[in-house]
Amino acid sequence: MSDNAKLDVRGNTIELPVITGTEGEIALDISKLRAQAGIITLDNGFVNTGSCSSAVTFLNGEKGILRYRGYPIEQLAEQSNFSEVAYLLYNKELPNSDQSKKFYDDIAKHAALPGGVSNILDQFPATAHPMGVVSATVSALSCFYPEYLNPEATDEIKSRALPQLMAQIKIIMADFYRKTIGKDSIESNPSLGYSKDFLTMMFGGDVDEEVAKALDVLLILHADHEQNCSASTVRVVGSSHANIFASISAGIDALWGQLHGGANQAVLEMLEAIKNDGGDYKKFIDKAKDKNDPFRLMGFGHRVYKNFDPRAKIIKVACDTVLEKLNINDPLLDIAKGLEEVALKDEYFVQRNLYPNVDFYSGIIYKALGIPTNMFTAMFVLGRLPGWMSQWRELREDPAAKIARPRQIYVGENERNYVDLKKR
Numbered sequence: 559m560s561d562n563a564k565l566d567v568r569g570n571t572i573e574l575p576v577i578t579g580t581e582g583e584i585a586l587d588i589s590k591l592r593a594q595a596g597i598i599t600l601d602n603g604f605v606n607t608g609s610c611s612s613a614v615t616f617l618n619g620e621k622g623i624l625r626y627r628g629y630p631i632e633q634l635a636e637q638s639n640f641s642e643v644a645y646l647l648y649n650k651e652l653p654n655s656d657q658s659k660k661f662y663d664d665i666a667k668h669a670a671l672p673g674g675v676s677n678i679l680d681q682f683p684a685t686a687h688p689m690g691v692v693s694a695t696v697s698a699l700s701c702f703y704p705e706y707l708n709p710e711a712t713d714e715i716k717s718r719a720l721p722q723l724m725a726q727i728k729i730i731m732a733d734f735y736r737k738t739i740g741k742d743s744i745e746s747n748p749s750l751g752y753s754k755d756f757l758t759m760m761f762g763g764d765v766d767e768e769v770a771k772a773l774d775v776l777l778i779l780h781a782d783h784e785q786n787c788s789a790s791t792v793r794v795v796g797s798s799h800a801n802i803f804a805s806i807s808a809g810i811d812a813l814w815g816q817l818h819g820g821a822n823q824a825v826l827e828m829l830e831a832i833k834n835d836g837g838d839y840k841k842f843i844d845k846a847k848d849k850n851d852p853f854r855l856m857g858f859g860h861r862v863y864k865n866f867d868p869r870a871k872i873i874k875v876a877c878d879t880v881l882e883k884l885n886i887n888d889p890l891l892d893i894a895k896g897l898e899e900v901a902l903k904d905e906y907f908v909q910r911n912l913y914p915n916v917d918f919y920s921g922i923i924y925k926a927l928g929i930p931t932n933m934f935t936a937m938f939v940l941g942r943l944p945g946w947m948s949q950w951r952e953l954r955e956d957p958a959a960k961i962a963r964p965r966q967i968y969v970g971e972n973e974r975n976y977v978d979l980k981k982r
């Protein structure tokens with residue numbers, strides 16, 4: 559549906575098309591505003607800017623709703639599995655049994671890395687941050703698959719890309735982890751299912767079904783989150799027709815920062831710091847409220863969720879399952895619960911609608927699984943890959959897509975004459 563809105567600027571009336579999405583969200587199409595009236599819109603950090611139309615994920619931050627291709631996250635977390643959700647995001651519909659079997663077979667086809675990529679992986683020092691390793695290695699994959707460099711991806715390439723990258727990122731992460739602990743890598747066995755295979759490649763032995771399911775739920779919860787920082791990065795890079803490996807590698811880098819995916823590592827480090835400081839979490843709450851202190855309560859707050867993060871609710875349950883199953887009594891969990899309780903009642907946090915987000919509890923699960931803290935954000939990569947791939951595919955199949963190129967308001971010096979070095 560489309561109608562027009564009127565905008566009055568300094569005596570000029572400008573008509574802007576009004577766009578309505580399938581969930582009733584309203585937008586003003588300002589793309590012709592500069593051509594019409596010489597005006598741009600200014601929106602630092604894209605707080606209120608739609609960068610595209612998308613049919614992948616619906617999110618209502620006020621009501622705490624998250625749906626992939628229309629399916630509520632709660633139903634997918636309970637009844638589906640990560641591979642199926644990945645297929646759904648990328649291919650728009652849930653797979654039937656033939657499609658599902660083919661998808662698993664396609665993941666299984668890539669149960670090893672090209673030899674050259676394994677050699678590159680071997681060169682990273684064991685102290686390297688896993689995010690740097692995953693980003694660089696995914697970028698390196700572009701050097702081994704020239705058929706992906708054609709900007710016009712064929713249907714065959716598109717259908718191969720997701721299972722290939724899902725399989726290869728899993729291997730990159732597990733192989734690098736094994737190297738850091740001085741052990742040989744363990745071959746992938748895709749018949750175990752995605753999460754169980756990954757945990758087996760990391761730790762060997764027989765992985766408990768419930769524990770593997772808890773990880774699978776976590777990956778489902780992370781699989782997509784519409785136009786967040788990293789997905790937007792994938793789209794911006796992809797909009798120049800850069801190849802898929804380059805686009806995903808850029809998304810990984812965007813995720814690394816602690817305001818985004820890096821928050822899960824930062825949360826655990828914060829909880830450790832509180833524990834080492836004697837467990838007085840109220841002191842840290844005061845620090846987070848102090849405007850002269852750069853400290854923020856990591857794992858709290860979200861650009862779009864202003865009531866609760868539906869993913870955090872589900873994660874809390876998965877967290878209890880894992881800790882109980884593995885018989886772990888983690889004092890960090892008590893600190894996390896105490897911190898949450900105090901913050902949720904504190905006027906500062908209430909007024910600003912700051913609630914625990916997905917990263918607040920995910921780190922405790924990863925820790926219980928034995929995953930090292932500096933690998934937490936790479937775990938987010940494992941989950942978010944299908945979302946990035948789906949956003950990339952949607953962009954590349956959108957006839958209206960354009961290269962991303964924002965405008966700016968210049969606030970620098972006006973024209974002035976060059977002054978010779980000797981006269982300065």
Ligand code: CMC
Pocket residue numbers: 783786816817818819821846847853854855856857858859860861862910912915916917
């Ligand atoms: N601790 C203390 N104060 C906070 C926090 C926090 N975690 N988050 C926001 N605020 C305050 C902020 O100082 C500001 O206060 P005021 O209005 O007085 O200036 C107000 O709340 C609004 O914050 P904002 O920075 O304008 O909000 P934003 O939408 O730009 O930032 C955020 C969202 C997630 C970056 C931010 O809440 C934050 O830094 N949180 C901690 C990091 C974190 O947990 N990130 C993971 C996000 S979820 C995973 C993902 O999808 O990436």
